Amino acid sequence: MNYIDPHIHMVSRITDDYERLARSGCEAISEPAFWAGFDRGSAEAFRDYFKQLTEFERNRAAQFGIQHFCWLCINAKEAENVSLSREVIALIPEFLDTPGVLGIGEIGLNKNTPNEATIFTEQVDFAASHEELILIHTPHLEDKYMGTRMILDVLASDSRVTPGRVLIDHVEEHTVKLALDGGYWCGMTLYPLTKCTPARAVDIIERVGVERIMVNSAGDWGVSDPTAVPKFVVEMRSRGHAESTIRKIVYDNPLSFFSQSKRFDFTPRD
Numbered sequence: 507m508n509y510i511d512p513h514i515h516m517v518s519r520i521t522d523d524y525e526r527l528a529r530s531g532c533e534a535i536s537e538p539a540f541w542a543g544f545d546r547g548s549a550e551a552f553r554d555y556f557k558q559l560t561e562f563e564r565n566r567a568a569q570f571g572i573q574h575f576c577w578l579c580i581n582a583k584e585a586e587n588v589s590l591s592r593e594v595i596a597l598i599p600e601f602l603d604t605p606g607v608l609g610i611g612e613i614g615l616n617k618n619t620p621n622e623a624t625i626f627t628e629q630v631d632f633a634a635s636h637e638e639l640i641l642i643h644t645p646h647l648e649d650k651y652m653g654t655r656m657i658l659d660v661l662a663s664d665s666r667v668t669p670g671r672v673l674i675d676h677v678e679e680h681t682v683k684l685a686l687d688g689g690y691w692c693g694m695t696l697y698p699l700t701k702c703t704p705a706r707a708v709d710i711i712e713r714v715g716v717e718r719i720m721v722n723s724a725g726d727w728g729v730s731d732p733t734a735v736p737k738f739v740v741e742m743r744s745r746g747h748a749e750s751t752i753r754k755i756v757y758d759n760p761l762s763f764f765s766q767s768k769r770f771d772f773t774p775r776d
């Protein structure tokens with residue numbers, strides 16, 4: 507089954523992974539801006555990173571017939587540095603006419619600190635004032651529930667934010683309903699061992715349904731599996747779910763959400 511991975515960090519991946527994605531039916535990917543494995547020392551480093559996302563990775567993906575899209579922002583981890591964050595936000599407009607840039611993300615919280623919350627609020631304001639889609643990182647483990655509540659409060663307090671134009675990522679059993687009930691889109695991040703496995707994701711789908719929900723592989727610096735989405739497809743099939751139901755989660759839903767961006771220049775394969 508052809509699919510779209512809506513959240514994968516290919517800058518942390520080798521070219522062979524693109525080949526694996528292509529062989530497993532990946533038609534398009536979206537790559538949020540995130541941590542580079544180290545804290546960057548200047549806004550210039552982010553400008554270079556945004557060029558890497560919008561030029562190099564897009565071309566590297568195209569060599570394997572995969573369409574590459576991306577999101578720009580300062581991530582929650584580096585948002586602890588407020589002055590650097592503001593410099594980075596100020597250079598984002600340079601890239602807002604670039605094909606394939608879907609919006610602002612992944613913004614959010616990491617350790618739920620006051621500095622992170624300040625920059626998250628400012629990036630929501632930036633996205634709202636530029637009418638951009640938003641992709642949100644929710645914290646991991648013990649910080650997730652509280653962080654998700656804080657994020658939803660910030661979003662709800664800005665009347666310009668339309669929930670249907672926001673994707674809240676890394677949802678799990680205890681946060682998925684909070685996001686869905688607010689009218690937001692949700693992403694479940696599949697990891698081989700920790701966090702949400704494909705089997706747990708299917709359990710969640712069976713409880714909350716298939717509206718406004720998608721799955722992704724993260725494909726980041728940690729132990730992660732860039733082909734986790736096809737494994738989710740196999741798990742869904744093994745439990746007897748219809749092909750149309752599976753396709754909605756791994757293809758139709760990301761397509762519907764991304765299509766709200768005027769720079770989503772996607773061409774379906776068939």
Ligand SMILES: [Zn+2]
Pocket residue numbers: 513515538540612643724726
């Ligand atoms: Zn991420």
